Amino acid sequence: MDLVVNAVSHxxxxxxxxxxxEVLREELxxxxxxxxxxxxxxxxxxxxxxxxPRRSCLTALCMAEGREVTTVEGLGTPExxxxxxxxxxxxxxxxxxxxxxxxxxxxxxYVDRGGSPDTGxxxxxxxxxxxxxxxxxxxxxxxxxxxxxxxxxxxxxAASPTSSYVSIGGTGNGGxxxx
Amino acid sequence: xxxxxxxLPRYDGVGHVTGxxxxxxxxxxxxxxxxxxxxxxxxxxxxxxxxxxxxEAMAGVRAVITHADVPTLVYGHLSGAxxxxxxxxxxxxxxxxKGQPIALVAADSVQIARAACDAIVVDYEELPxxxxxxxxxxxxxxVVNDRFGNWYKEFEGGxxxxxxxxxxxxxxFDDADLIVEGVYRTQAVEQAPLETQVCVAVPEPDxxxxxxxxxxxxxxxxxxxxxxxxxxxxxxxxxxxxVGGGFGGKVDTASDTLAALxxxxxxxxxxxxxxxxxxxxxxxxxxxxxxxxxDAVTSDGWILGRKMLTLHDxxxxxxxxxxxxxxxxxxxxxxxxxxxxxxxxxxxxTNRIPTSAMRGYGVTGLSTAIEVHTERVxxxxxxxxxxxxxxxxxxxxxxxxxRIAYEDPSTVEVLQSIAAATGTELDGxxxxxxxxxxxxxxxxxxLVGQIAQGGHG
Ligand code: FES
Ligand code: FES
Numbered sequence: 001m002d003l004v005v006n007a008v009s010h011x012x013x014x015x016x017x018x019x020x021x022e023v024l025r026e027e028l029x030x031x032x033x034x035x036x037x038x039x040x041x042x043x044x045x046x047x048x049x050x051x052x053p054r055r056s057c058l059t060a061l062c063m064a065e066g067r068e069v070t071t072v073e074g075l076g077t078p079e080x081x082x083x084x085x086x087x088x089x090x091x092x093x094x095x096x097x098x099x100x101x102x103x104x105x106x107x108x109x110y111v112d113r114g115g116s117p118d119t120g121x122x123x124x125x126x127x128x129x130x131x132x133x134x135x136x137x138x139x140x141x142x143x144x145x146x147x148x149x150x151x152x153x154x155x156x157x158a159a160s161p162t163s164s165y166v167s168i169g170g171t172g173n174g175g176x177x178x179x
Numbered sequence: 180x181x182x183x184x185x186x187l188p189r190y191d192g193v194g195h196v197t198g199x200x201x202x203x204x205x206x207x208x209x210x211x212x213x214x215x216x217x218x219x220x221x222x223x224x225x226x227x228x229x230x231x232x233x234x235e236a237m238a239g240v241r242a243v244i245t246h247a248d249v250p251t252l253v254y255g256h257l258s259g260a261x262x263x264x265x266x267x268x269x270x271x272x273x274x275x276x277k278g279q280p281i282a283l284v285a286a287d288s289v290q291i292a293r294a295a296c297d298a299i300v301v302d303y304e305e306l307p308x309x310x311x312x313x314x315x316x317x318x319x320x321x322v323v324n325d326r327f328g329n330w331y332k333e334f335e336g337g338x339x340x341x342x343x344x345x346x347x348x349x350x351x352f353d354d355a356d357l358i359v360e361g362v363y364r365t366q367a368v369e370q371a372p373l374e375t376q377v378c379v380a381v382p383e384p385d386x387x388x389x390x391x392x393x394x395x396x397x398x399x400x401x402x403x404x405x406x407x408x409x410x411x412x413x414x415x416x417x418x419x420x421x422v423g424g425g426f427g428g429k430v431d432t433a434s435d436t437l438a439a440l441x442x443x444x445x446x447x448x449x450x451x452x453x454x455x456x457x458x459x460x461x462x463x464x465x466x467x468x469x470x471x472x473x474d475a476v477t478s479d480g481w482i483l484g485r486k487m488l489t490l491h492d493x494x495x496x497x498x499x500x501x502x503x504x505x506x507x508x509x510x511x512x513x514x515x516x517x518x519x520x521x522x523x524x525x526x527x528x529t530n531r532i533p534t535s536a537m538r539g540y541g542v543t544g545l546s547t548a549i550e551v552h553t554e555r556v557x558x559x560x561x562x563x564x565x566x567x568x569x570x571x572x573x574x575x576x577x578x579x580x581x582r583i584a585y586e587d588p589s590t591v592e593v594l595q596s597i598a599a600a601t602g603t604e605l606d607g608x609x610x611x612x613x614x615x616x617x618x619x620x621x622x623x624x625x626l627v628g629q630i631a632q633g634g635h636g
Contacts, residue, residue: 031205032198034423036373037455044373072198085196089188097195098373098423104196132373132424154193157186 001065005030006074016062021045023061024071032072032101036130043129046102047071053106055128072101075108081154083146084108090152091142095133103129107143117147191421202423203377204452206391211379212241212285214441214451215292217299218461219274219281222310222530223321226272227302231282234295239287242445243295244437246271250409253326256431256498259402263333265326266496266533268407268436274303275323275495276532278461285441285449312469312490312527323495324528331493331501331526339525341501341508343580346519346629351484354625355475359556363472365544367492368465369458370537374423376462377452378434380442388442389416392435395425403432404439415439427536431463431498466503466534467492468544472552475519480560480567483625484519487511491541493526494533499540500526507541509581513549514590515568516577518629569594569609575616576631584631588614 003010005028014023021038024030024047036044038057045056048070049063076082084107087093094100103126110125122143131139145152194200231243246252246269255264270281282299286292307321314320315329323329332339352358379391388410394400397419405412422429438451453462469490475483489507493500504524511522537543557567573588591614598605617626 025204029207031201034202034373035204035452036375039455041455042373072196076197078193078197078199081193081196088196089192092189092192094189094192094195096372096374096422096424097191097200098202100195101198104198130373132371132426155188157188159186 001061003061003064003069004067005069006071012061014061017060019057020047020059020061020064020069021056024056030071030073034098034101036098042099043102043106044099046105046129048105048109051109051112053109070105072104075104082108083152084111084143086152086154087142087146087150089154090156091138091145091158093134093139093142099129099131103131103139107146110143111146115147117144119144122147200421202374202421203379203391203393204374204450206379206450208379208381208448211448211450212287212441212445213289213292214283214285214438214449215289215296216280216437216457217282217284217296217301218457219270219277219279221274221303221305222277222308223306223323224274224303225306226270226274226281227304229281230300233298233300234284237291237295237298239291240284240295241287241447242285242441244283244440244444245269245281248440248444249407251407254403254406256403257501258406262497262501263326265324266498273325276530278457278532279495280437283437283441283451285445308530310529310531312492312529315527315529321530323530327497327528329528331497341504341524343508343511343520343522345580345582346484348484348486348519348521351519352475354477355483356478357476357559358473359476359552359559360473361552361555363470363548363551365468365547367467367531367534368537369462370426370428370465371459372424372426372428375453375455375458376429376434377450378438379448379450380435380438381448382442382446387414387416388439389418390435390439392417392419393422393429394419394432394435395422395427395429400432400435404436407436408439426538427465427540428462430536433462461532463498463533463535465537465543466494466500470545470548472548474552474556476556476560478560480562480570481623481625482515482517482556482571485512485517486521487523489522489524490527491524492529492531492534494531495528496533497526498533498535500534503536503541507545509579510542510545512580513546513553514573514588515553515571516573516626516629517571518626520580522580565594565598565603565605566609569612570621574621575614577617578629578631590614
C-alpha cells in the first residue's frame with residue numbers, strides 16, 4: 001500500500017487495519033506523533049489528513065491511503081520553524097513536550113483555517129487535547145498570538161500569560177509578593 | 180547578570196515543537212524486542228502455580244521472566260535508608276493488589292508478547308481483601324503485607340507509629356475555651372503523565388547494560404536496578420532526562436528493572452511501554468489519607484494545641500510511604516504555629532496499588548484537611564477566618580512540629596495576597612502584619628517557649 005506522509009510517498013507493508021499511528025511510528029520511524037493512550041482520548045497522536053486534524057491512533061491505515069498525511073515533522077524544521085512552532089517556543093507552551101506534537105498539528109490547522117484569537121474558539125479547537133504540564137494557558141496564548149499575527153522571538157520567552165483564561169485577576173503569573 | 184531575571188528560551192524548545200525530541204519510546208535499535216506484563220486480576224490471592232510453558236513455546240517469544248529470574252527478588256525503595264524491603268519485583272507466592280506483575284514476556288512484537296501473557300496459566304486461590312485503612316487494625320482482618328503485617332511497625336525506637344510530641348498537650352486542652360474535631364479523607368490520584376511508563380534496556384557486548392529510562396530519579400533508579408540484578412553500578416548506564424511528564428509517578432522504578440532482566444535473558448534490546456490502561460490501573464498513585472484533627476483553641480483565636488491521628492493508605496507495599504508519612508508529620512500544623520502537639524501517624528497496608536509521590540508528597544491532602552479545619556474553627560469561634568489565620572500564621576523563628584525554626588515563612592504575605600486577589604478588604608491591623616518575629620500582642624505567653632533561641636534550629 002502507498003502512504004504519502006509529509007509529501008513523501010512510502011510503500012508500507014502493515015495490514016490495512018493497522019492504526020496509522022503504529023504505521024507511522026513503528027514501520028516508518030516517524031516518531032513525532034505520540035502514543036499517549038491509543039484509544040482516542042488524549043490527542044498526542046494527532047496528524048493532518050488532507051489538512052484536517054485526525055487521531056492517528058483511531059485511523060486505520062487504509063483510511064489514509066491516497067490522501068496527504070502531515071505530521072508535526074512536516075510543518076516545520078529546526079531551521080525553518082512555522083509561526084505556530086515559534087509561538088509555542090516564545091510563549092513556553094511546551095513543557096515536557098509530549099502533548100506538543102498533537103497540539104501544534106491541531107493549532108496549525110486552526111490558524112490555517114483563519115481561526116480567531118478568541119480564547120473560547122481556540123479552546124473549542126483544542127478541546128480534545130490533554131496537556132498535563134502547562135495548565136493550557138500558555139498554549140492558548142501561543143495560538144492566540146499566531147491568530148493575531150504577532151511576531152514571536154524564539155530567543156526569549158514571553159512575559160506572564162495574558163489569556164483571558166486566567167480568571168483570578170490581579171497578579172497574572174501568581175507572583176507572590178506582599179500586596 | 181545575564182541569566183537571573185532574564186526570559187531565556189528553553190534549550191529543548193526547538194526539539195519539542197518540531198517533533199525531534201527523542202523520548203524513550205522513540206528509541207529504536209536493531210533487533211529490539213517488545214515486552215508485555217502478566218498482571219494479577221485479583222486484589223488478594225495465593226498463587227498456587229504458574230505455568231509459563233505455553234508462552235515459551237510460542238513463535239516469536241524470546242524471554243519469559245518470573246520471580247525465579249530475579250537475583251534479589253525483594254529490595255525496598257527505602258532499603259538504602261535502612262528500611263526493609265517488602266515488595267517482590269515479580270509476585271511469587273501471593274498477589275497483593277490488582278495489577279501486580281507476575282511475569283514479563285519479551286517477544287518480536289508487542290502483539291506476540293501480549294498473546295504470550297494470555298497463554299500463561301496461573302492457578303490462584305482468591306483471598307478476602309482489605310481495602311479500607313480503618314479496618315486494618317481489626318482482629319481477623321485479612322493480612323496484606325508479608326513483611327510488616329497491616330501496618331509498618333519499625334519506626335525509630337521500635338514505635339509502630341510516627342509520633343510527634345511537643346509542649347504540654349494536656350495543659351493545652353485544659354486551658355482551651357473550645358475544642359473542634361474533624362475527620363478528613365482524601366482519595367488516591369493517578370499522576371497521569373501523557374507518556375506512560377516506558378523503558379528500553381540494551382545488553383552491551385561487554386556485558387554491561389544501557390537503560391533508556393523515563394525515571395524522574397535517575398541515580399535512585401540506577402541503585403534499584405543494580406540491587407535487584409546484583410550488579411555493580413559500573414555495569415549499568417542509565418540514559419534519561421527526557422521525561423514525558425512525571426508529577427511524582429515516575430519516581431518509583433517501575434519498568435527499568437524488569438526490562439533489564441528480559442534484555443539480559445534474551446540477549447537483545449527490550450522495550451517495555453505500558454498501555455494507558457496499565458498506567459491508570461497498575462502504576463503507583465498519590466495515596467489516600469485518613470486524617471483526624473482535634474484542636475484546643477481560645478475564644479480570642481489562638482490554637483493552643485492539636486491532637487492528630489493519620490492513617491496513610493500505602494497500598495500493598497511500603498515503597499516511599501515511611502518517608503511520605505514522616506514529611507506529613509513534620510507539616511501537620513500547616514502554615515500555622517501550634518505550640519503543643521500530639522501526633523500519631525501510621526503507614527497502613529491495603530490491597531490497593533502501592534502509592535507514591537505526587538506534587539507535595541504527604542502534604543497536599545494534609546493542606547486541604549488543615550485549611551478546611553482552620554476555616555471551621557474560625558467559624559465556630561465566630562471570628563473572621565483571615566484574622567484567625569493571620570494571627571496564628573508562621574512568623575520568623577516560630578518552630579515547626581519537628582522544631583525547625585522557620586527562617587523566612589511567607590504565610591502572612593500569601594494570605595494578604597489572596598485577600599487582594601479576591602477583593603477582600605482586610606482590617607488595617609491585618610494589612611500591616613509582616614512575617615517578622617512575634618512581639619507584643621502576637622506573642623502571648625503560650626507561644627513564648629516555642630520560639631527558636633540562639634539562631635536557627
Ligand atoms: S494516542 Fe491517539 S488520542 Fe491518545
Ligand atoms: S507539555 Fe507535558 S503534557 Fe503538555
